[in-house]
Amino acid sequence: MPDSESSPSFKPGRVYNRREDLHGHYGGQRQGGISTPADRDLIFLFTSAAGQEYGYKDEFRPDGIFWYTGEGQEGDMEMTRGNQSIRDHQEDGKRLHLFEALGEGQVRYIGRATYLDHHWEDRPDAYGEMRSAVVFELAVEPTEDQDRDDVEEQVEESGGSNQRWWTRPQGELRALALQESTSSVSEEEARQRSYQRSKAVQIYVKKRADGICEGCGKEAPFVTPQERPYLETHHVRRVSDGGPDHPRWVIALCPNCHRRVHHGQDGETYNEQLGKKLGKIELSPSS
Ligand SMILES: [Zn+2]
Incomplete structure (x- = not known):
């Protein structure tokens, strides 16, 4: 019921x-x-x-x-x-x-x-x-779940409070994204940091892409109610191999490219290509 x-x-x-x-x-x-x-x-x-x-x-x-x-x-x-x-x-x-x-x-x-x-x-x-x-x-x-209309972009577009994240300068987001993890913090603090870091990475990467899919180079297919180009973030590498929450390993993709990585016959190969592309993107950041 x-x-x-x-x-x-x-x-x-x-x-x-x-x-x-x-x-x-x-x-x-x-x-x-x-x-x-x-x-x-x-x-x-x-x-x-x-x-x-x-x-x-x-x-x-x-x-x-x-x-x-x-x-x-x-x-x-x-x-x-x-x-x-x-x-x-x-x-x-x-x-x-x-x-x-x-x-x-x-x-x-x-x-x-x-x-x-x-x-x-x-x-x-x-x-x-x-x-x-x-x-x-x-x-x-570890925060209270909010009612939201948009579940598709759950982490990225959590409403008003997110605006704060989007208006942060890229340098600040990048610093947050690269925040060192230390083992001396409490579990609670570790969770907070993990969340902050992953959020900073997601937004940093989307801003870096600037509305263009970093996979196929095409424009984002539509804009969100917040009037941002819709792109999804994808981790090309596993945590155990060096951390997915690093801009070097996270790419902004259009939904097509994202599905291709996960469901395409050439998904693995494509993922490797994306990893190489990211190496170039992060060596010469456009902003
Ligand atoms: Zn694409």
Whole structure:
């Protein structure tokens, strides 16, 4: 019985009853770590300290990125179902909401998450057999979720407060984007920084592109309600290979080029080409 089509507002730190407060209102699978309510613009992710015993070790890394283990209890994990829904959430217009399971059906809201990348690791499955597991690299935003009309550009266009980001000079954005990560900060601060950094990178990169797809060189296909050319950001490299949240590894693409990277037959080759292009772009910034 969905009350309305508008997105819910969860408060970080607040405890919810998973079955009643989440699935009772929004639907979705009541078991498991990834729950994908049908016909909703949201996906619930649950992380649990208890999962560690079963090879589901999730954690905030020193750089503030949250590593979240995908689903699949036995054998190699696959990029299907819940796992696929995390990878494609931005293209699908869905928001990721991350909760921490506290036991007895209670969950605490951590914040909204955004997929940055994923990698594969060898981890034991439910029977202790080693298998290939997908680990998602997520930016987590520990602030209250806002109702928004535009889910497509969720991170980039979060309404009024975003204006502040867009009016920052490129140099300032770049400095924020390159902010050093240190391990001496609190987990909370690490999350804040991760969010700030990824936001700064996204906006810096879009401003750098200046309305032109950095892949095919064509103009952005349309403008947003904020009258900005619509482009998407894409990380050409994995976190583990040197950090996706660096302008050197993030490119602004039109939706066509972005889909080509993820779904094209030549997606991997194209991605490599984009990486090379970025090397030239960032060596000689146009502004
Ligand atoms: Zn393009």
